[in-house]
Structures are given as structure tokens and as C-alpha cells.
Amino acid sequence: MFAASKIMPVVTRFAPSPTGYLHIGGARTALFSYLYAKRHNGKYLLRIEDTDLERSTDAAVKAIFEGLDWLGIPSDIEPVFQTQRFDRYKAVIEQMLEDGTAYHCYCSREELDAMRAEQQARKEKPRYDGRWRPESGKLLPERPAGVAPVVRFKNPLQGEVVINDLIKGRIVFANEELDDLIIARGDGTPTYNFCVVVDDWDMGVTHVVRGDDHVNNTPRQINILKALGATLPEYAHVSMILGGDGQKLSKRHGALGVMEYRAMGFLPEALLNYLVRLGWSHGDQELFTREEMMTKFDFDHVSASPARFDMEKAWWVNHQYLKSVDPLLVVAEFDWHLRRIGVEPENGPALTAVIEQQRERCRSLVEMAEKSKFLFADLDGYNEKDAAKHFNADSAVLLNELRAQLEALPEWTAPALHVAVNGFAEGKGLGLGKIAQPIRVAVVGMAISPPIDQTLFLLGRNRTLARLAAAVAFVGQ
RNA sequence: GCUCCUAUCGUCUAGAGGCCUAGGACGGAGCCCUCUCAAGGCUUAAACCCGGGUUCGAAUCCCGGUAGGAGCGCCA
Structure with missing residues (x-):
């Protein structure tokens, strides 16, 4: 069994159900699955679990x-879409x-509800009592008329199921704890736990990577796999991601779609890097x-405990990427953000040049776009x-006075501007700050920008001359 | 209630019995640098959940508590 899993090429899959956007936890599960497959020269597959x-x-x-x-x-x-595989199921x-x-089980929903209520009243774990489970010598109840039966899996009554989870280690479940789950509804459509098993089997999935909220489903799935005579995959149950406050993420509480992180100004590579280090x-x-x-990447060093999403650190990672990555790789996202705030990237300097000057002082692309707006549009x-x-x-x-000197500048380059502005300050016996700050406010609209020579060059x-003139006029009022 | 999982600085984590006076990173504090904002450099505070074992020796192994979490659907 060990030998088999060693020679078999790794196949992983990400299997979201399309009931909402891709959230951050799902993204990390997908990433782990993808990385593990790539690490082992295997394949990573995507399956949409749309049976609901x-x-x-x-x-x-x-x-x-x-x-x-x-x-x-x-x-x-x-x-792969599960709804296209109903014939197979x-x-x-x-x-x-x-x-x-x-x-087949002919219990009505009301009957099942009553059963659960009774069990809970007796402080037992609610489970199907097996009243329609055929056993040799057992007399089954009379089939009610007009009831479309569900199909239940005949789970073993004794023994135990052992999972050697790649992240959590050995987990043992007693079969007594498991009941006969429904694998097909009254209308004949298959249910989740069953589809997963058949799909993973058919797709040749060797490593099931998923959220640890599925740990309790695993022994049932293993039993079905065994009943089918299928080879068992390895399992890696990834813990969940909590919000920065330690609370579970939910639609009501801070759960964001991946694309919202784009809107916030993350670079995809940076988000991936933050996510891979989370756990x-x-x-x-x-x-x-x-x-x-x-x-x-490997599962030996994946933490079994839940982790909080720390925005501050995520921003730090993003900043590291902005600072070090080839500006060419940032252009597309930067362009997207500029347009998003109504800026036409054509109306200004080359984006790569802007990125090079701004990236040291911006943790997000939103920040970069906002701080660069003055290069493309009139001041507000x-x-x-x-x-x-x-x-x-x-x-x-x-x-x-400076405006006049700059107007006469033969070459509009950063070094030339550097000499001009510094020389101007020196000539007046002033520190550079005395002149650079007023220039900033005049041309940027505020006292924050890249080095003044670079700012004017970009x-x-x-635009520089016009804004200097406008500032002089503004003060004159 | 039952089953299962988890537990190192505020946060993410290193740690596979002696290398731990518990390391790194984010964030915090302070200093330096400086045309602004940053970036950078240096310094600093800050943690092994509790209790029992095992062992010459435990953050690490075992047991028990405690605390958090997940699951218990004709949802996925």
C-alpha cells in the first residue's frame, strides 16, 4: 500500500460547491492541492460540486x-461538473x-425528524436507527404506498476506520458511531458524500486535500470506497482560516471573496505567498x-491548528512583492486600479516608471493608484x-522664481531637475525641505510624493509649470 | 449530549528528548538616516494552557483536566 502510493502519480483536486464566491479558505485549499501535485509532478484537477x-x-x-x-x-x-455525471452515479x-x-429506506422526513428528536432528548448522538436495513432473518416493515424511497449505504456495524491524515496524523473512528447515510434522495439524485467518493475514484485522485470540517465525513467515505473495492486515497485535512479577531469567517462576519482582495490592492502572487505561509x-x-x-511545499510542515488571517502581515507581504517584482509584472494590475478610480493611464507617464518610483511607499495598489493620480489628472x-x-x-x-528657472531648463530629466532644484535652494541659502515641500503641495496637491526630482520628471x-503658476496665483488670492 | 480535532510571543510560526538563556517574521516601542511619505539600519518588550507521569533530562512522549473549534441533513 505504501509502495503503491509512492509509484502512483499524484492526483489532487479542488472541489468547491458553487454556492458563492471563492473565499480565502477555499483559495488556500486549492493552492495546497495545486502545489502538492506540482511538487510531485502530478496533476491538479478542478471539480464543481453542483449536485445541490x-x-x-x-x-x-x-x-x-x-x-x-x-x-x-x-x-x-x-x-468536471457533477451534474453531468448523474448517469454514472x-x-x-x-x-x-x-x-x-x-x-432502500422508506422512512418519511417526519419519521426521521421524530427519531432525531427522541435521540436528542435521550442525549444520544442523532443517527438513523437502521429500521429498513436488511439483515438475514430480519423482518422489514411493510412498504408504505406512494413513498419514493431513498437509498442508504450499508455501513459496517463493527470494527473501526483508521485515517492516517497527512496533517493531523492518526485518527480512529468506531463504526458504531457511523450510521447508514443516504446516498440517493427520493427523486433519485445522488448526495454529496457519495458523489465525492465516486468522482475521486473515477478521476484517480490519490490525495484528498480539503477543509478539516470534512474529517467527520471521511470514515463514511472510506467505507463506501471499500464497498466499491476502490483504492483508498491519502487524506490531508487543512484547518480553517479565522478572521483577524479569531472568529470564524462567515458571510456575515468578514468572509471576503478572493476578488475583493484584488479590489483592495493585492497582487495575486503576494496573496498566494501570504496564504501559503498561513499554516x-x-x-x-x-x-x-x-x-x-x-x-x-509539503504536508509535513502544515499546522494542524486553525490560523488567523492577519491583514497587517498580508500587507507587508504585498509590499515586499511590489518592491521587488519586475515592474512589468505589476503594470496590468496597476492599470486596472487606475481605471477603477477613473484615471486614464494614457494621460501620463509610463506606468513602469511610476511603479518604480511609488512602490517603495505603497503597500497596496489602491494606495499606489491614489498617490499617483496627480500624474494623470488635474488636481482636485x-x-x-x-x-x-x-x-x-x-x-x-x-x-x-523657480518656475522661471525650470521653464528655461534645456532638458527635462530627473538628474537635471535634481541639479536645478538643489541649486536653487542652495542659492537661496535654504535647506532643500524649504523649497521641496511647497513644490510638492503645488504639483501634487499634498506634501507626500516620491523624491522631488523624480516627481517633477514624471x-x-x-504640467509642472502650469501647477507652479496655479499655486502662485492661489497664494496671491 | 455524543464523536472527532486543536493548544509556543498580540498574530503567523521554528522546534522530531539534551543544540532552548525558546529562534524568525508581522505588528508595537525607542534610536539613527532623511526634501515629504516611505524604505533601510540598530536596539527593545513579548510565548511553551494547567496538572500529573515516563526519562539522568520534556516546549517536544503518555495520561487527565481546561479552553477553543468541527461534525452529528433527502447541504456541500
């Missing part, structure tokens, strides 16, 4: 694809009925390229505090 016709939506399917696509976690095959169920590993570690290393993740006015501090009669004179001659 009531809750599944096309919009959610699209949102999941979009999220995975933005993050860059591609499936090695066309995604039906055939397996028929076979099980024939083999006697499954049986997994490789010594003291914090930053990993995609290639490093793919060669180093001056920041009041900054204007009050740096605009006065003296600085207006200086700005006016802004260009025309």
Missing part, C-alpha cells in the same frame, strides 16, 4: 473560475443495490516565488493642512 440544484448558481461557478484564474491556479483538465447506486451494499512553514523563510512554493485642490503649512508669501515668491514640464 437549489443552491448552485452559474454566477458562483463563474466567480470561482475568475478567482482561481486571477490567482493563477490552473486545472490540468477541463473542470445512478449506475453505481444500482450496482450497490444489487451487491447488497446499499438498500505551512519552511524554516524561517517568509517569501517564496511560485517556483519555490512548487518545489518546497490642495490638502488644507499641507497648504496652510507650506504656502505663504515667501514660498510663493520662491515658487514663482509629471512633465507642461
Whole structure:
């Protein structure tokens, strides 16, 4: 068995149900599955678990694809949809009925509810009591007329199921704890635990990576797999991600779709890096390229306990990426954010140049877009505090004088501007700050920007001169 | 209630019985640098849930508490 799992190529899958967007926990599960497969030269597959016709939506399917696509976690095959495999499930169920590993149960929902209520009143774990389970010599109840029966799996009564979880270690369940779960509804449609088993089997999945809320389903699934005569996969149950406050994430409480992290200004690679380190570690290393993740990721170093999502650290990781990645790789996202705040990227300097100047001082692309807006569009006015501090009669004179000098500058380059502005300050016997800050407010609208020579260079001659003039006029009023 | 899981600085974590005077990172505090904001450099505070064992020796192994969490659907 060990030998078999060693030679068999690794196949993992991510199997979300399309009832909402791709959330952060799902993204991490997908990432772990993907990385593990890549690490072992295996395949990573995507499967959409849409058997709940009531809750599944096309919009959610699209949102999941979009999220995975933005993050860059591609499936090695066309995604599988469970709703397209109903014939297969039906055939397996028929076979099980024939083999006697499954049986019809005619209990009504009311009957089941009453059973559960009684058990809970007796402080027992609620479970199906097996009244329709055929046993040799047992007399089954009379079939009620007009009831479409469900199909239940005949779970073993004795013994135990042992899981050697790659993350949590050995977990043992007694079969006595497990009841006969429904594998097909009254209308004949299959249920989740059954579909998962058949799909993983058919798709040749060797490693099941999923949230640890599925741990309790695993022994039932293993029993079905055994009844089917299938090879058992390995399991890796990943703990959940909590909100920054330690509370469970939910739609009402801080759960965000992956695309919202894009809107907040994350780079996909950075989000991936933060996510991979949330639970997994490789010594003291914090930053990993995609290639490093793919060669180093393993389940031995995945923590079994839940982790909080720390926005501050996520921003730090994002900043590290912004600072170090080739600006060319940031352009597309930056462009997207600029347009999002109504800025036309064509109306200004090359985005790579802007990125190079701004990335040191921006943790997010939203911040970068906002701080760079002045390079592409007219000023909305001056920041009041900054204007009050740096605009006065003296600085207006200086700005006016400087404007004339810059107008005469033969070459509009950063080094030339550096010499011009520094020389101007020196000539006046002033520290650079005395002149740089008023310039900033005049051309940026506030007292924050990249180094003044770079700022003016990026802004260009025309805009710089016009804004200096406008500032002088503004102070004159 | 029953079953299962988890437990190292505020947070993410290193740690596979002696290398631990418990390391790194984020965040915090302080200092330096500085045309702003940053970035960078240096310094600093901060943790093994509790109690029993096992052992010459336990953050690490075992047991028991405690606390958190998950599951117990004709949902996935």
C-alpha cells in the first residue's frame, strides 16, 4: 500500500460547491492541492460540486473560475461538473443495490425528524436507527404506498476506520458511531458524500486535500470506497482560516471573496505567498516565488491548528512583492486600479516608471493608484493642512522664481531637475525641505510624493509649470 | 449530549528528548538616516494552557483536566 502510493502519480483536486464566491479558505485549499501535485509532478484537477440544484448558481461557478484564474491556479483538465455525471452515479447506486451494499429506506422526513428528536432528548448522538436495513432473518416493515424511497449505504456495524491524515496524523473512528447515510434522495439524485467518493475514484485522485470540517465525513467515505473495492486515497485535512479577531469567517462576519482582495490592492502572487505561509512553514523563510512554493511545499510542515488571517502581515507581504517584482509584472494590475478610480493611464507617464518610483511607499495598489493620480489628472485642490503649512508669501515668491528657472531648463530629466532644484535652494541659502515641500503641495496637491526630482520628471514640464503658476496665483488670492 | 480535532510571543510560526538563556517574521516601542511619505539600519518588550507521569533530562512522549473549534441533513 505504501509502495503503491509512492509509484502512483499524484492526483489532487479542488472541489468547491458553487454556492458563492471563492473565499480565502477555499483559495488556500486549492493552492495546497495545486502545489502538492506540482511538487510531485502530478496533476491538479478542478471539480464543481453542483449536485445541490437549489443552491448552485452559474454566477458562483463563474466567480470561482475568475478567482482561481486571477490567482493563477490552473486545472490540468477541463473542470468536471457533477451534474453531468448523474448517469454514472445512478449506475453505481444500482450496482450497490444489487451487491447488497446499499438498500432502500422508506422512512418519511417526519419519521426521521421524530427519531432525531427522541435521540436528542435521550442525549444520544442523532443517527438513523437502521429500521429498513436488511439483515438475514430480519423482518422489514411493510412498504408504505406512494413513498419514493431513498437509498442508504450499508455501513459496517463493527470494527473501526483508521485515517492516517497527512496533517493531523492518526485518527480512529468506531463504526458504531457511523450510521447508514443516504446516498440517493427520493427523486433519485445522488448526495454529496457519495458523489465525492465516486468522482475521486473515477478521476484517480490519490490525495484528498480539503477543509478539516470534512474529517467527520471521511470514515463514511472510506467505507463506501471499500464497498466499491476502490483504492483508498491519502487524506490531508487543512484547518480553517479565522478572521483577524479569531472568529470564524462567515458571510456575515468578514468572509471576503478572493476578488475583493484584488479590489483592495493585492497582487495575486503576494496573496498566494501570504496564504501559503498561513499554516505551512519552511524554516524561517517568509517569501517564496511560485517556483519555490512548487518545489518546497509539503504536508509535513502544515499546522494542524486553525490560523488567523492577519491583514497587517498580508500587507507587508504585498509590499515586499511590489518592491521587488519586475515592474512589468505589476503594470496590468496597476492599470486596472487606475481605471477603477477613473484615471486614464494614457494621460501620463509610463506606468513602469511610476511603479518604480511609488512602490517603495505603497503597500497596496489602491494606495499606489491614489498617490499617483496627480500624474494623470488635474488636481482636485490642495490638502488644507499641507497648504496652510507650506504656502505663504515667501514660498510663493520662491515658487514663482523657480518656475522661471525650470521653464528655461534645456532638458527635462530627473538628474537635471535634481541639479536645478538643489541649486536653487542652495542659492537661496535654504535647506532643500524649504523649497521641496511647497513644490510638492503645488504639483501634487499634498506634501507626500516620491523624491522631488523624480516627481517633477514624471509629471512633465507642461504640467509642472502650469501647477507652479496655479499655486502662485492661489497664494496671491 | 455524543464523536472527532486543536493548544509556543498580540498574530503567523521554528522546534522530531539534551543544540532552548525558546529562534524568525508581522505588528508595537525607542534610536539613527532623511526634501515629504516611505524604505533601510540598530536596539527593545513579548510565548511553551494547567496538572500529573515516563526519562539522568520534556516546549517536544503518555495520561487527565481546561479552553477553543468541527461534525452529528433527502447541504456541500
